[in-house]
Amino acid sequence: MSDTIAADTADQTGVTPAAERQRQEASSRKASAIELRGLHKRFGRDTVALDGVDLHIQAGEFFTLLGPSGCGKTTLLRILAGLEAPDQGTLIVGGKELTEVPPHRRSVNTVFQSYALFPHLSVRENLAFGLKMRGLPAAERDAKVDEIAAFIKLGDLVDRRVDQLSGGQRQRIALARALVCEPDVLLLDEPLSALDAGLRAQLQVELQRLQKKLGMTFVFVTHDQDEAMVMSDRIAVLDGGNIQQVGAPDEVYERPANAFVARFMGHDNLFAIHRSEDDWVETEIGRLRLVPDEQRDGADGWLLVRPETLELGPEVPEGYNRMTGIVRERLYRGSRIEYRLEVNGQMVMAVASNLGQRIHREGDEVTISVCPEDLVRVAA
Amino acid sequence: MVEISQHAMRRRAVVGEMRHLLFSVTPGAAWIVIFLVLPSAYLMGVAFMTNGPYGLPQMPLTLDAFERLAGFGFLGWSPGNLYTLLRSLWQTLLSTTLVVLVAYPIAYYITTCRERWRPIMLLAVVVPSWTNQVIRTFGWMNLLAPGTPLSELAEGLGLISPNMGLYPSNFAVTLGLVYNFLPFMVLPLYAAFEKLDTAQVEAAQDLYASPMRAFWHAVFPQTLPGLLAGIVLVAIPAFGMYVIPELLGGGKGMMLGNLVATQFSGGSNWPLGAAGAILMLIATFIGLFAMRRIGKRLGGGEEVVI
Numbered sequence: 001m002s003d004t005i006a007a008d009t010a011d012q013t014g015v016t017p018a019a020e021r022q023r024q025e026a027s028s029r030k031a032s033a034i035e036l037r038g039l040h041k042r043f044g045r046d047t048v049a050l051d052g053v054d055l056h057i058q059a060g061e062f063f064t065l066l067g068p069s070g071c072g073k074t075t076l077l078r079i080l081a082g083l084e085a086p087d088q089g090t091l092i093v094g095g096k097e098l099t100e101v102p103p104h105r106r107s108v109n110t111v112f113q114s115y116a117l118f119p120h121l122s123v124r125e126n127l128a129f130g131l132k133m134r135g136l137p138a139a140e141r142d143a144k145v146d147e148i149a150a151f152i153k154l155g156d157l158v159d160r161r162v163d164q165l166s167g168g169q170r171q172r173i174a175l176a177r178a179l180v181c182e183p184d185v186l187l188l189d190e191p192l193s194a195l196d197a198g199l200r201a202q203l204q205v206e207l208q209r210l211q212k213k214l215g216m217t218f219v220f221v222t223h224d225q226d227e228a229m230v231m232s233d234r235i236a237v238l239d240g241g242n243i244q245q246v247g248a249p250d251e252v253y254e255r256p257a258n259a260f261v262a263r264f265m266g267h268d269n270l271f272a273i274h275r276s277e278d279d280w281v282e283t284e285i286g287r288l289r290l291v292p293d294e295q296r297d298g299a300d301g302w303l304l305v306r307p308e309t310l311e312l313g314p315e316v317p318e319g320y321n322r323m324t325g326i327v328r329e330r331l332y333r334g335s336r337i338e339y340r341l342e343v344n345g346q347m348v349m350a351v352a353s354n355l356g357q358r359i360h361r362e363g364d365e366v367t368i369s370v371c372p373e374d375l376v377r378v379a380a
Numbered sequence: 381m382v383e384i385s386q387h388a389m390r391r392r393a394v395v396g397e398m399r400h401l402l403f404s405v406t407p408g409a410a411w412i413v414i415f416l417v418l419p420s421a422y423l424m425g426v427a428f429m430t431n432g433p434y435g436l437p438q439m440p441l442t443l444d445a446f447e448r449l450a451g452f453g454f455l456g457w458s459p460g461n462l463y464t465l466l467r468s469l470w471q472t473l474l475s476t477t478l479v480v481l482v483a484y485p486i487a488y489y490i491t492t493c494r495e496r497w498r499p500i501m502l503l504a505v506v507v508p509s510w511t512n513q514v515i516r517t518f519g520w521m522n523l524l525a526p527g528t529p530l531s532e533l534a535e536g537l538g539l540i541s542p543n544m545g546l547y548p549s550n551f552a553v554t555l556g557l558v559y560n561f562l563p564f565m566v567l568p569l570y571a572a573f574e575k576l577d578t579a580q581v582e583a584a585q586d587l588y589a590s591p592m593r594a595f596w597h598a599v600f601p602q603t604l605p606g607l608l609a610g611i612v613l614v615a616i617p618a619f620g621m622y623v624i625p626e627l628l629g630g631g632k633g634m635m636l637g638n639l640v641a642t643q644f645s646g647g648s649n650w651p652l653g654a655a656g657a658i659l660m661l662i663a664t665f666i667g668l669f670a671m672r673r674i675g676k677r678l679g680g681g682e683e684v685v686i
Binding site: 109129178 | 580593
């Protein structure tokens with residue numbers, strides 16, 4: 001038994017045809033939109049977990065709450081689950097207001113970070129727990145548990161004890177235990193954080209496929225921007241109890257709303273803008289042309305230069321910005337080469353795909369070119 | 381040649397290991413043999429001996445003591461000892477149950493307090509047991525005697541007949557037992573509550589368990605090891621308790637411990653006392669065995685019960 005959600009690779013999510021049909025029928029009537037309005041939550045006197053959060057999550061969307069620890073993402077998830085009550089604000093799921101509804105009356109299920117399986121129960125009893133609490137007769141419970149076990153490819157794990165399972169297997173049981181209840185919304189609280197890197201990468205892809213197959217609304221919490229980008233339809237970046245930006249992965253990565261989002265998405269090349277006009281900026285690394293941005297409100301703080309958009313070489317394509325830099329450091333990473341270049345006294349990161357071109361050495365002077373379209377102004 | 385020397389070396393290694401084992405086990409084993417096995421063996425021997433003129437055991441071997449214990453005396457069968465056994469069992473069951481009912485909320489409450497208050501609250505539970513048990517029991521006698529406020533209150537409510545007082549009575553014995561054994565239940569339960577995995581409780585709520593059912597399915601199983609440990613710590617000494625029934629029961633609510641004690645202290649019948657002790661030992665083993673079964677069935681805690 002492998003440690004994967006669906007043992008098969010390629011585009012079969014390890015689903016038996018019959019189970020798949022049932023799933024699709026079920027999913028067409030599930031999937032609920034979520035509406036959050038003005039959520040505030042404070043812990044103690046000084047800790048503000050949520051500071052007025054408004055959010056709309058569409059039905060059937062894979063939505064990720066991304067942010068550093070203490071940003072409020074877990075609190076938001078717990079409010080969705082009903083495990084925490086907001087001080088102010090409204091929560092609406094599938095058109096029904098749930099703000100005051102206790103967790104056991106919400107058709108919302110959670111995959112906990114620690115999995116929170118019941119160690120005194122067998123895997124089968126764990127899977128049947130939610131159905132039992134809902135008062136489903138034993139025969140129906142068994143049928144549904146068998147169905148989900150086939151769907152998630154649990155196989156003979158069902159008759160084991162929880163303490164006989166590996167981390168990856170527990171993760172799958174926790175997922176199956178929530179899914180078997182066929183909730184309107186599935187909440188996932190950093191479910192992959194305890195797994196090693198390889199398994200994690202595999203499960204990211206499979207979890208995303210699973211969500212598409214089920215058509216269920218998934219709300220996923222993580223602090224890992226790569227994970228968020230791989231899996232999500234949309235991402236909300238949180239910091240200090242506020243939403244910093246909501247958007248598709250490419251929007252958030254390529255057009256970060258502010259310096260915090262830019263840095264959190266892994267961008268290091270942020271340069272202070274001294275002067276800004278419609279189609280050019282004066283920055284720490286020189287004067288650069290860029291594309292006029294109509295939505296720009298004039299409050300520019302930083303210029304974002306993504307390392308992968310910089311081209312190194314003698315030729316500068318027409319219309320490109322041209323800079324000169326000195327290679328100060330070079331990291332050979334196999335598929336790509338990372339350079340730290342000194343431009344105008346500032347350190348600029350550049351990443352080149354390793355396509356067999358000349359590899360610059362430390363101390364070399366190189367010509368850098370960048371397309372104006374790839375330069376982005378970022379609010380402070 | 382080579383084979384022989386290898387064999388010799390292996391033998392030497394085994395002997396060395398044995399010697400090491402012997403050294404590390406001997407003190408403990410000696411302790412158990414000297415202070416547990418030998419006295420128990422002596423006690424068992426005594427139980428099968430004849431009662432001498434001054435209550436001391438003598439030859440020949442006989443089953444007289446067990447016949448007396450079963451209630452067969454000079455005047456035919458009397459149910460006195462049987463009542464004592466049943467009273468002991470009932471008193472143990474009742475007081476252990478009450479201890480659980482009182483200790484469970486206390487232990488939970490302490491874990492909900494701020495961290496710096498918890499040691500103080502635990503201390504408050506434990507400190508009384510640092511005082512001599514006899515003194516504390518005398519304290520209860522003074523509190524429950526006829527004419528005291530508590531007794532008069534009970535009288536006023538019509539719970540007891542006039543001038544009887546709450547002491548001496550079976551009620552006083554139960555109260556004394558509950559009071560005395562409370563710390564032994566609170567401490568293991570507190571330990572269980574303190575390491576309670578709250579994620580499991582939240583998972584239960586998330587999976588449609590009402591607060592009551594979340595308690596039963598997610599909290600209670602986690603506290604079961606502590607609970608079983610507490611029951612063992614309370615029920616076994618309570619079953620053999622001597623001081624509290626003696627003082628608070630006023631000689632009426634005699635328990636098995638008192639029966640055994642009087643056979644030795646009054647100098648009346650050592651073999652009978654020994655037979656009573658053996659009966660208690662057997663009852664205790666049956667109780668432990670039952671607990672083990674229950675613990676296994678409820679899916680936890682078998683490790684704490686021997």
